[in-house]
Amino acid sequence: MKTTYITLFTLALFVAACGSKKTTKKEVIRPVRYQQVHKSGGKSSRTFSGVARASTETRLSFKVSGTIQVLNVKVGQQVKAGQLIASVDAADYVLQYEDAKASLRNVEAQRQNAQSSYNRLRQLYENNNASLSDYEKAKTGYESAKATVNSIKKKIALAQSQINYTKIVAPRDGVVAEVLVETNENVSPGRPIVQLDSGKELEVKVDIPEVFIAKVKSGDTVQMRFSAQPQTLYKGIVHEVAFTASRGKTTYPVTVKILNPDQNMRPSMTCNVTFVFDYGIATPKMLVPAIAVRQDVQGKRYVFTVKDVKGESSKVVKQVVKVGDLTEEGIEIMQGLKESELVVTAGVSKLKDGQKVRLSR
Structure with a gap:
């Protein structure tokens, strides 16, 4: 009985000790994408990266x-x-050429013999001194010899072309x-083997996202600054707008001609190309992506704004907003946000008010 009491007492102490330990959960810092709130409408500029290239590029x-x-x-x-x-190395192709020429000499001799036999039998047949079967056999042999000669001549021409190639x-x-x-x-x-650039003019290739490509038109004017000489402003004009996206991408290549080139430019130089888009709206509106706006159980619309940005860690705050029209550029925010605030645009559905996040562009 004494042993039983001791065992129960020891078990109680063990349970109490386990209960006194607190389980700590590691806080999950969720990555989110964001963008800065700005007003759009009327005319708005967008800048995209571009690369200079020769007007004619030939890969040989x-x-x-x-x-x-x-x-x-x-x-x-x-x-x-x-x-x-x-x-x-052309050695193999030269051998093929020489072999074909040797074959031609042989088949030419055969053709001449077949032609002589055909001419002789034709005269005999016309004078009723040869049978029709002998005449047709000679004719077939001659035509076959001619076909063989023509075939060998084509092989010689092909071998010569391969040598030239x-x-x-x-x-x-x-x-x-x-x-x-x-x-x-x-x-x-x-x-x-080699890329050859030719042409006196340089062009700039710009990849335009699909949401903006409909606004880019041939003849539009743009401004450019090259990374190698950022102090110089260049002017350009849209020359070509691709109808289909680049393979494996959601961007469309646009070609811009440089209107005021100089000797400092080189192919493959990078630059920033600024387009001005006209949205046809008289009064600028504060717009955010539609995916950034959520609705709670009470029917209120809200977004998450980024606060307390400290290195990689930040905090999000639930902000109730009043929304307006839904446009192709986003949804209008009429109340609740200020220009230049940071709004979460991806990962919104899994956020809570006051949650720590890691910002990702």
Whole structure:
């Protein structure tokens, strides 16, 4: 009995000790996306990244496979039309050419014999001194020999073309922008070897998000600042607007011609391109993405604003708002927000008032 009391007492102490320990849960800091509130309407500017490029870019490649023997250019080199760029080993194609020529000599002799036999039997047949079957046999043999000769001639022409294809020459004057292979490297037909930039004018390629592409029109004027010389403002005009998005992206390529280029510009330089969009609204409105606005059980509309930004950690506050019209740019906020406030735009459904978050663009 004494042993039983001791066991129960020990168990009670163990349970009490376990109960005294507090379980601490690690606070989850949820990542959210956000944007700064601004007024839109009338005319509004948007800036996108662009890259300068030559007005004509040509990627040169071989039409035959082989091992590169000659690589005659380097990046930045000026080349003239007709200048040799690169060549591959032509030995195999020369052998094919010589074999085809040797075959042609043999089949030419066979064709001549077949023609002589055909001419002789035709005369005999016309004089009733040869049978129809012998005449037709000679005729068939002659036509077959002619077809063989023509086939070999085509092989010779193909072999000659393949020999010619072992060399790449510059199609026009230009500058070597990129060399994509090395000497002694095996290449396949169609693989780019060198990029040649030509044309006196530079263009800028800009990727425009799908929500703005409908507002971009050919002939629109833009302003540009290049990263290499941010103090200089350049003017441009929209030259081409793509009808379909870039492969694997939700952006549309737009080509801008530079109206006041100078000698400081180079292909592949990056720049910021500013477009001015006219929304056709007389009075600017404060707009936020529609996904940022929620509705509680009482029917009140609200957003989460970002407060107490400290490094990676911030806090969100539930803010009741009064909404107006829903436009293609977002939903109008009539009351409850101030310009320049930060509003959560992604991850809203899982937030609570006062919750800590990590900001992510």
